[in-house]
Amino acid sequence: MVQKMIKAAALAGFVLTAASAAFATPVSYTEVGDAGDIVTGAVQTVTGAAGSAVTSIKGSLTATAGITDGDAFKIYISAPSAFSASTTGFTPGRNSFDSELFLFNLDGTGIVMNDDDPAGTGEQSSIAAGNAFTDGLSAGYYYLLITGQGMNPTSAGGLIFPSWTDGTTDPTGLYGPNPGASAITGFGGNSNEGGAYSIALSGVSIAPAVGTVPEPGTLGLGLTAGLMLLALVRRRHGKPDAQ
Ligand SMILES: [Ca+2]
Ligand SMILES: [Ca+2]
Numbered sequence: 001m002v003q004k005m006i007k008a009a010a011l012a013g014f015v016l017t018a019a020s021a022a023f024a025t026p027v028s029y030t031e032v033g034d035a036g037d038i039v040t041g042a043v044q045t046v047t048g049a050a051g052s053a054v055t056s057i058k059g060s061l062t063a064t065a066g067i068t069d070g071d072a073f074k075i076y077i078s079a080p081s082a083f084s085a086s087t088t089g090f091t092p093g094r095n096s097f098d099s100e101l102f103l104f105n106l107d108g109t110g111i112v113m114n115d116d117d118p119a120g121t122g123e124q125s126s127i128a129a130g131n132a133f134t135d136g137l138s139a140g141y142y143y144l145l146i147t148g149q150g151m152n153p154t155s156a157g158g159l160i161f162p163s164w165t166d167g168t169t170d171p172t173g174l175y176g177p178n179p180g181a182s183a184i185t186g187f188g189g190n191s192n193e194g195g196a197y198s199i200a201l202s203g204v205s206i207a208p209a210v211g212t213v214p215e216p217g218t219l220g221l222g223l224t225a226g227l228m229l230l231a232l233v234r235r236r237h238g239k240p241d242a243q
């Protein structure tokens with residue numbers, strides 16, 4: 001009887017522990033104040049409960065005598081092959097401008113960018129899952145940058161990405177960094193585009209807390225919780241330990 005109770009209590013504790021991680025509420029992050037652009041101001045780290053999926057980032061690019069505002073967010077890409085970022089899901093009052101999306105390594109070197117959605121839905125931007133630039137990435141932290149069209153990241157090695165204003169580049173492509181490009185140092189040009197945005201995300205989450213799921217330690221935690229529960233039950237019922 002006691003052994004059955006131990007097993008049941010241990011199982012309950014384990015299920016509770018596993019469930020809390022598996023069913024964490026998805027995070028829709030909202031910019032606090034104004035996020036920096038990697039070069040100027042502080043990049044904002046997307047925060048929430050450890051292990052939660054991050055489904056969107058909402059914020060705004062503000063016009064001040066021409067728009068020179070870029071917003072960068074530090075995101076944890078947990079599933080690189082599933083990673084996508086898109087402003088194409090227009091909702092009234094959001095994404096009603098010509099955006100650009102960029103993904104950077106934390107050292108400021110470029111990975112991929114898109115100006116206009118490759119699927120041809122308009123001037124909003126989309127980095128779709130399964131592209132050659134993000135498929136081979138390791139899970140970890142990256143910078144996601146949004147600008148209005150016309151703000152082009154530059155480096156000591158020149159423009160980091162092709163610019164559609166070169167007269168030959170199709171703005172609907174996905175582009176990796178130009179040969180010779182190095183870490184971002186600033187922007188060439190500014191933009192007349194801006195406003196409120198919502199970036200839909202997949203393959204992004206809040207990084208799991210160190211030492212938790214799915215490590216074997218989780219089992220130990222569940223077992224401990226279960227045994228504590230059992231001890232409580234037995235104390236309440238005043239039953240002596242069965243030997
Ligand atoms: Ca902003
Ligand atoms: Ca900004």
Ligand SMILES: [Ca+2]
Nearest residue numbers: 099115116123
């Ligand atoms: Ca665009």
